[in-house]
Amino acid sequence: LAKTTQPISMDSYEGQEVNITCSHNNIATNDYITWYQQFPSQGPRFIIQGYKTKVTNEVASLFIPADRKSSTLSLPRVSLSDTAVYYCLVGDIRSGGTSYGKLTFGQGTILTVHP
Amino acid sequence: KAGVTQTPRYLIKTRGQQVTLSCSPISGHRSVSWYQQTPGQGLQFLFEYFSETQRNKGNFPGRFSGRQFSNSRSEMNVSTLELGDSALYLCASSLSSGLYEQYFGPGTRLTVT
Numbered sequence: 001l002a003k004t005t006q007p008i009s010m011d012s013y014e015g016q017e018v019n020i021t022c023s024h025n026n027i028a029t030n031d032y033i034t035w036y037q038q039f040p041s042q043g044p045r046f047i048i049q050g051y052k053t054k055v056t057n058e059v060a061s062l063f064i065p066a067d068r069k070s071s072t073l074s075l076p077r078v079s080l081s082d083t084a085v086y087y088c089l090v091g092d093i094r095s096g097g098t099s100y101g102k103l104t105f106g107q108g109t110i111l112t113v114h115p
Numbered sequence: 116k117a118g119v120t121q122t123p124r125y126l127i128k129t130r131g132q133q134v135t136l137s138c139s140p141i142s143g144h145r146s147v148s149w150y151q152q153t154p155g156q157g158l159q160f161l162f163e164y165f166s167e168t169q170r171n172k173g174n175f176p177g178r179f180s181g182r183q184f185s186n187s188r189s190e191m192n193v194s195t196l197e198l199g200d201s202a203l204y205l206c207a208s209s210l211s212s213g214l215y216e217q218y219f220g221p222g223t224r225l226t227v228t
Contacts, residue, residue: 034214043119043205043219044158087158093214105158 004088009110018075020109022088025069033064033071034089037082038108044087048073075111083113117142119208119220127226133194136223140187140208146170147189148217149181152203164189165212193225201227 005023012018024033032051036044048055048062050071055062061074075082085108120139128134140147148171149161160173164183181191187208193200203224207217 032214041221043207043222046216046218049216089214091214107157 004090004106006086006088006106006109008107009112011112011114012078013114014079015077018078018082018111018113020073020075020086020088020111021070022073022090022106023070024088024090027068027090028092030092030094031068031090032093033062033068034093035060035062035073036087036089036105038085038087044105047086049093078111078113080113080115083111085110119206119218121204121206121220121223123223124221125224125226127228128196129228130196130198132196133192134196134225136191136193136204136206136225138189138191138206138208138220140189140206141218144208144210144218145187146209146212147183147187148207148209148214149189149191150205150207151175152205152222153201158205161191163212163214170212196227198227201225 032049034049035047037047038044048057048060050062050064052064063072087105087108089105119141122137138147146165148163150158151161152158161175161179162169162181163171167183178194181189183189203222205219205222207219209215209217
């Protein structure tokens with residue numbers, strides 16, 4: 001099971017781009033990388049998911065280098081409402097995948113956006 | 116489209132009792148997964164149900180069980196509650212089996228005294 005390492009906390013200012021990196025040195029062939037956002041007293045919210053190279057959607061981009069040992073979530077032009085905990089999840093997300101039952105979210109990165 | 120709903124939102128039980136939590140997925144979603152979130156262990160996968168069948172299971176004791184009904188609604192049961200079972204229990208739904216794009220509910224806060 002891929003162990004993930006993220007910064008415990010990050011600070012930014014409104015309008016800036018924020019990049020949060022997740023290290024996963026022992027990522028397996030079938031593992032995907034998924035990022036979630038969580039506000040206090042709420043369930044996590046799906047942000048983006050990818051396997052390799054770059055993935056972009058309307059809220060974020062995910063950069064995955066060729067060796068897949070790390071990934072970077074990029075949030076363009078953050079606002080105060082982006083203050084939350086961001087989780088990087090690495091694992092086999094396919095139903096019946098080998099590490100499926102062992103999926104655990106890490107401690108996450110607390111992002112604080114200042115005015 | 117209504118989101119994932121969970122009931123009850125808060126629950127207080129005593130050790131040894133059992134508890135049943137309910138989750139209604141987004142309309143059209145057939146997969147429901149359950150997670151336990153605690154400050155010490157973070158968010159941990161419990162199990163997933165798809166088309167009324169348990170498809171995947173995490174590393175939790177047999178006291179934790181679940182089921183899914185034909186309308187995709189799901190219930191989770193914890194028997195013989197222990198103090199360590201105090202946690203936020205989250206359910207998430209998705210269109211297909213697997214941990215692809217999941218939508219989480221607000222959770223049920225269970226406190227065991």
